[in-house]
Amino acid sequence: MNGIFTNRERPLQAVPGWILCLLATALAAQIGWQFARRAEAPSAADLPAAPSAQALRLAGLGETAALARLAMVWLQAFDSRGDNAIPYQRLDYGRLVAWLDAILAVDPRSGYPLFAASRVYAENTDAQKARRMFDFIEAGFARDPNRHWAALAHAALLAKHRLGDLALAQRFAAAIQRQTTDPTVPAWARQMEIFILEDMNELEAAKVMLGGLLATGRIRDTDERRFLQERLEEIEQRIMRSRKAGAR
Amino acid sequence: MIHGPTLTVARYALIEARRSGLPWLAAACVLGALALSGFLSQVAITEGAALQATATAALLRGCAVFLIAAHVVASAVREANDKGLELALALPISRSAWYLGKLIGFACTGALLAALFGLSLLAWAAPANLVSWVLALAAEAGLVAAAALFFASALGQTVAAIAATAGLYLLARSISAIQAIAGGPLADDSLAGQAARWLVDALALLLPRLDAVARGDWLLYGAPPAAELSQSLAALTIYFLLLAAAGLFDISRRNL
Numbered sequence: 162m163n164g165i166f167t168n169r170e171r172p173l174q175a176v177p178g179w180i181l182c183l184l185a186t187a188l189a190a191q192i193g194w195q196f197a198r199r200a201e202a203p204s205a206a207d208l209p210a211a212p213s214a215q216a217l218r219l220a221g222l223g224e225t226a227a228l229a230r231l232a233m234v235w236l237q238a239f240d241s242r243g244d245n246a247i248p249y250q251r252l253d254y255g256r257l258v259a260w261l262d263a264i265l266a267v268d269p270r271s272g273y274p275l276f277a278a279s280r281v282y283a284e285n286t287d288a289q290k291a292r293r294m295f296d297f298i299e300a301g302f303a304r305d306p307n308r309h310w311a312a313l314a315h316a317a318l319l320a321k322h323r324l325g326d327l328a329l330a331q332r333f334a335a336a337i338q339r340q341t342t343d344p345t346v347p348a349w350a351r352q353m354e355i356f357i358l359e360d361m362n363e364l365e366a367a368k369v370m371l372g373g374l375l376a377t378g379r380i381r382d383t384d385e386r387r388f389l390q391e392r393l394e395e396i397e398q399r400i401m402r403s404r405k406a407g408a409r
Numbered sequence: 410m411i412h413g414p415t416l417t418v419a420r421y422a423l424i425e426a427r428r429s430g431l432p433w434l435a436a437a438c439v440l441g442a443l444a445l446s447g448f449l450s451q452v453a454i455t456e457g458a459a460l461q462a463t464a465t466a467a468l469l470r471g472c473a474v475f476l477i478a479a480h481v482v483a484s485a486v487r488e489a490n491d492k493g494l495e496l497a498l499a500l501p502i503s504r505s506a507w508y509l510g511k512l513i514g515f516a517c518t519g520a521l522l523a524a525l526f527g528l529s530l531l532a533w534a535a536p537a538n539l540v541s542w543v544l545a546l547a548a549e550a551g552l553v554a555a556a557a558l559f560f561a562s563a564l565g566q567t568v569a570a571i572a573a574t575a576g577l578y579l580l581a582r583s584i585s586a587i588q589a590i591a592g593g594p595l596a597d598d599s600l601a602g603q604a605a606r607w608l609v610d611a612l613a614l615l616l617p618r619l620d621a622v623a624r625g626d627w628l629l630y631g632a633p634p635a636a637e638l639s640q641s642l643a644a645l646t647i648y649f650l651l652l653a654a655a656g657l658f659d660i661s662r663r664n665l
Contacts, residue, residue: 215593219586222579223620224470226629227463234452234460270630276455 205240205251211259214266229268275312307343414502415510422514438472462533463625469526478557485561519550534628541632545623548645555652581619617648
């Protein structure tokens with residue numbers, strides 16, 4: 162029988178004892194050596210400079226979708242060791258953004274780079290690093306607003322609540338409101354700017370925006386329309402109160 | 410042109426593939442690719458299913474190409490060493506019929522591999538996209554089989570034939586990116602730079618565009634339209650015929 166599961170070997174006893182010993186010792190040494198030197202997640206300093214998108218495409222041999230996602234999984238391992246008090250804190254964000262940019266250029270339809278940027282890397286407590294990531298998210302959003310609005314919406318929330326930078330949050334929210342055209346983009350994302358303006362005490366602008374939104378007839382859900390109408394009335398009352406206070 | 414002896418040789422090439430370790434290796438590739446991509450999708454923080462689909466497709470594509478190339482080269486070199494060709498030609502069969510029969514048998518083996526690998530991707534891809542991917546992979550595997558048979562027949566050595574097939578395949582998959590880099594804004598404008606670009610463009614004319622077919626992103630974002638797909642498959646068919654003609658030319662001239 163000529164198959165790969167044929168049994169044409171001599172019995173085990175035919176193997177000299179010293180060879181069996183050598184085999185067992187070498188196997189034990191290999192396992193022991195590797196166990197002692199178990200690889201850990203790479204440190205922040207190990208992150209190499211990003212290649213160009215063209216070089217990445219060349220490495221992918223045409224399999225851009227798979228390469229982009231595998232590169233993201235590889236990238237997120239840097240500075241993520243269990244002994245880190247705060248993961249990703251020590252990463253060089255210049256290099257990181259270059260990597261994310263190259264990966265996004267390789268597969269512009271993947272949401273992974275912007276998702277990781279907004280949900281992982283932008284949550285850095287270092288404001289400068291977070292802002293650097295916001296710039297990347299904003300640029301990625303501008304390339305395809307209907308696909309990447311969620312990342313910018315999260316960046317707007319982080320800018321508002323983490324950094325307390327309402328102007329930046331309002332800029333992101335305004336970009337979502339103006340640049341998205343896909344009807345599947347949820348209303349809360351498009352209306353975010355109104356509420357940020359409210360928080361900024363830009364009540365007149367919020368009123369104009371909310372009134373305009375209701376006037377366009379894009380809000381078809383009756384509950385949502387009623388909620389926004391109530392919100393508009395509340396803003397108008399706040400404007401009245403502030404005018405009265407100003408007159409006194 | 411394809412008559413009795415050719416089909417008989419093709420049938421025996423298929424039987425040889427079935428009786429070898431190829432089916433077991435193909436099954437091991439499917440299990441290995443599914444296991445590895447499943448692990449990767451667990452590590453991913455988003456697009457886990459997309460990662461699993463594209464990684465499995467890319468791995469299986471590489472496996473299909475490697476398996477068919479290694480199988481064809483091993484089979485052709487073993488037959489040459491065993492003087493099987495001389496034995497076959499002692500029968501009433503022409504050299505071209507023998508070569509075409511082998512080629513058809515190996516191409517069919519490649520198509521079967523593509524179909525098996527396609528089945529393992531059913532969970533992640535729309536059937537229409539998957540059919541396009543399988544068709545393209547079958548064509549790619551057929552082309553690799555033709556290249557492997559040509560190199561094995563012409564070079565007569567296993568390592569040399571596998572290296573030549575791998576070199577041709579990798580160049581065919583990367584030539585578009587090489588062309589883009591050569592013609593990019595950072596490219597050197599000197600005479601040497603222009604000569605290099607001309608050389609790359611000339612090389613591209615002699616290679617099939619394998620980076621444009623059987624891509625994993627077809628399973629995520631949809632296969633190309635039928636007209637575009639047919640054009641890609643037609644291009645692979647032309648190259649398959651070119652390799653078949655080169656192999657027939659070589660075997661017709663050889664002194665046995």
